[in-house]
Amino acid sequence: METLLPESDFLALLLLSVVAFGAATILPFQSEVLFVALQLQASLSVLALIIAASIGNIAGSGVNYALGLALEHFKDRRWFPVTETQLARAQRWYSRYGVWTLLLSWAPFGDALTVVAGVMRTRPAVFLALVSTAKIGRYIILAWLTAAVAG
Numbered sequence: 771m772e773t774l775l776p777e778s779d780f781l782a783l784l785l786l787s788v789v790a791f792g793a794a795t796i797l798p799f800q801s802e803v804l805f806v807a808l809q810l811q812a813s814l815s816v817l818a819l820i821i822a823a824s825i826g827n828i829a830g831s832g833v834n835y836a837l838g839l840a841l842e843h844f845k846d847r848r849w850f851p852v853t854e855t856q857l858a859r860a861q862r863w864y865s866r867y868g869v870w871t872l873l874l875s876w877a878p879f880g881d882a883l884t885v886v887a888g889v890m891r892t893r894p895a896v897f898l899a900l901v902s903t904a905k906i907g908r909y910i911i912l913a914w915l916t917a918a919v920a921g
Contacts, residue, residue, distance in 0.1 A: 779814055786819065787826035794830025794881060794905075801827065802912060809916045816917070820909045827905045828898075831875055831884040835897055838888020860886045872900035876908035 786808060792799035805823050808814055844850050845857060852860075864871065864886045871883050872892075887897050 779818075782808055782814060783818060783822040787822045790823040790826030791830040791833075792826075794827045794884070795833055796881065805909065805912060806916050809913060810920060816913045820906065820913060823909045824902070824906045827909075828902055831881070831901045831905065832898075834881055834884035835888040835892075835894075838885040839891070841885065841889050857889070861890060864890050869896055869900060872897065873904045875901045876904045880904070 786801065786804055789799050789804050790801040793801040801823055805819060808819055809816060841852075841857075845852070845854065860882070864883075869887070869892055872887060874880050875883050884897075884901060
């Protein structure tokens, strides 16, 4: 049976997706370094890199959203990492600036926005549309910058 990708290319894309997933959660991962390294290697198409990284990063944000949905159930626990005041401040901020802040979910502080979106019960379709736009756009820009610098 013929495969669509050589095994090494498949594993590289899978690794990129896993690292991008981790980068969107509280894990200390950075997907940009791997993305750029794979792009400079030039064995995979830029489109495949963008798709793999975006899928992983969007899925990681989905986990954050799900955590946000469950977060308030645990806010009275002693081990809960956020104070009632911090949670209320985040909710006020999100209420003030709205779902459009999810377009900043690509930024270093964007993971917190995706958690707050869950806490605030943002409609899943709206969440997915805005986060997908931000995450895919991020990797398109990264690919373009890499190509421009690498010449």
